[in-house]
Amino acid sequence: MNVIKSMGARFNKLWRWIKETAWVQPLLIVGAIFAIIFSIPKFSSWFEAMGVGSTNSYYAGHKKSLEGEVKLEGVYDELQMSEGDKITKAIYDFSFSPEQGQTKYSESEYYAKLQESKILSTYGEKFFLVFVESTCAACDEAQSGFEALEGGWRNTYAINDGLDFKLYSIFADDTSYNDSKYITADDSKAFYRYLDNFTDFWELAAGRLEDNPYKTNGNQSADYFDAMEKVNASSWQVPTIFLVDFTEAAWAAGKAGVSEVIFGVNASTNVSSIQKAQLLQQMWNHLPQVEWKDDHYENVASTEDKTNPFRVEYSK
16 A cells, blocks of 8 residues: 555656646657557558458458468368368368269258258358459449448349348458468468469369350450469459359259359449449349259249349340
8 A cells, every 4th residue: 555655646746747847748748649640550550450441341341361371281170271261161062063973962961961061050051252352443343232232132132032141251462470481472372372272172163163154144254264273373363253052043053052253343433333233133143043843943933034144044
């Protein structure tokens, strides 16, 4: 108690001296101003890390981090996997179909395994996976489309499966605490290590998606698919937007798992956010809805949507 009283007395004595010494007060004020100025970058970095005030704050709110990214060398260990690794492995594990000779299970076994894996409860039955960068004009243009689509989900835009809007993002310029532990320039980048961990998946995805109707209907460059297949990180397009679909309609069409891809949502400033949202809506509605009838699936949609460029029956 005597120590506390002694400290209090010393503080009071110092405070009286400051109040009675006129030249000290301006110095303290100037010092406080400089302290605030020098602290601004630190606060800015905190806000940027949280996505506050960033043009990509929307994507940051849906981010799957590459923090802790390591080269897995084909051996997947839950304890070593980043958030980005986990969602990608989940998609890879269940992206196969009877039509492409990739069947591991029957349909009932497939969905039993899918439920057991907790993928549906963790990520959802259908979702967008978007690759972006912190500074990317085309990503910002796509963002306006996603925001409009999410805001008008089931109201402005016709979503034909009754599912909720879901989106996850991975930043191609994300950093990890252990980047400096890797010697080579490529390995020192978390995104490069992440891509290398799933070379088989990107090859499978490129082969499947390059055969989709939108590759031709949307006039998508073969170079983007080539970069994906060869896992060329320096040529990886941002934004790259995947649709992941685990619905029965996707299984029936042989497109369960990674189902569609687009590379940007028309970055032209003449294209409104509503038009961009409509394209993303068409991407989501890429398949007609089906029901199991006796021993086969039947399309239960009243009419085929020939205006949807993601559909086989599309006509301009």
